[in-house]
Amino acid sequence: MSPLYARIEQALRTRLAAAAAGDPLPSEPALAAEFGVARMTVRAALDRLAADGLVERVPGRGTFARPRPEPRPAGTLMSFHDQVRSWGQVPSSRVVEAGLRPATADERAALRLASREQVVAIVRVRLAGPVPLALEHACFPPHLAHLLELDLRSESLHRALRERGLSPTLGSSRLTAEAAGPHAGPLEVPANEPLLVETRLIVDQRAEPLERTVSRYVGSRYALQLTFDVEARP
Structure with a gap:
């Protein structure tokens, strides 16, 4: 079975596929409550999305969908x-x-x-x-x-x-x-x-x-x- 953070990451990837550039993701506490996990687990999922260039994490403001590169x-x-x-x-x-x-x-x-x-x-x-x-x-x-x-x-x-x-x-x-x-x-x-x-x-x-x-x-x-x-x- 895949780790919890990987399953959260995949669920968020599905949401991001329908998101517009600049759309905010829920906060870490909100995501932790939604998936029933610790904030550290949510943070690991968001870090992987940021590493792939799918989201931008802005300190003090939140996490936002980034523009997707044109094919x-x-x-x-x-x-x-x-x-x-x-x-x-x-x-x-x-x-x-x-x-x-x-x-x-x-x-x-x-x-x-x-x-x-x-x-x-x-x-x-x-x-x-x-x-x-x-x-x-x-x-x-x-x-x-x-x-x-x-x-x-x-x-x-x-x-x-x-x-x-x-x-x-x-x-x-x-x-x-x-x-x-x-x-x-x-x-x-x-x-x-x-x-x-x-x-x-x-x-x-x-x-x-x-x-x-x-x-x-x-x-x-x-x-x-x-x-x-x-x-x-x-």
Whole structure:
């Protein structure tokens, strides 16, 4: 059976799904009375909601629903940096790994590399404000090693590429899902948290492979929006 605070958290998530930005939640004493628990248990549930960016806790005033980030249109090539700024939040990254390493078979095929070539590998936790949204494994052809000289905590790689005359122009993605498992720690989620996994290849204006990235998004913090046609049937 899940802990009491987790059940309260889930009940409040359901309420927040129908709430408008700025709507107040009941006070801690009111929630404690409603669920028949101690205030400490309610506080643990609210802390988890705040960590996910769903509520804002204002000392002396209470807890309020935060605006929900707009989902990313799946058919749009938008950098994480630009997307988070469009939400009115500050993007940043926590660097896990950065350097040259041997390419895997999948990376060689995607980036059209020779068998002994290396890739520029950059692994970062991507954050909106203080909230981790994704664990991103990006790799680039070895001639782009200058990317390692950037401030990978705050700079946009796509912006740096454009400044070098390389325009991320076209991309293709494959979407899967998995539990957080070994990636739970960097994302600050339980091991059974659902993740949306996007494997993406981007090419430049000459149709040359530019970037292969595997991004693992926390399912409760990130969404994609799909627009599709309905196939006509005779």
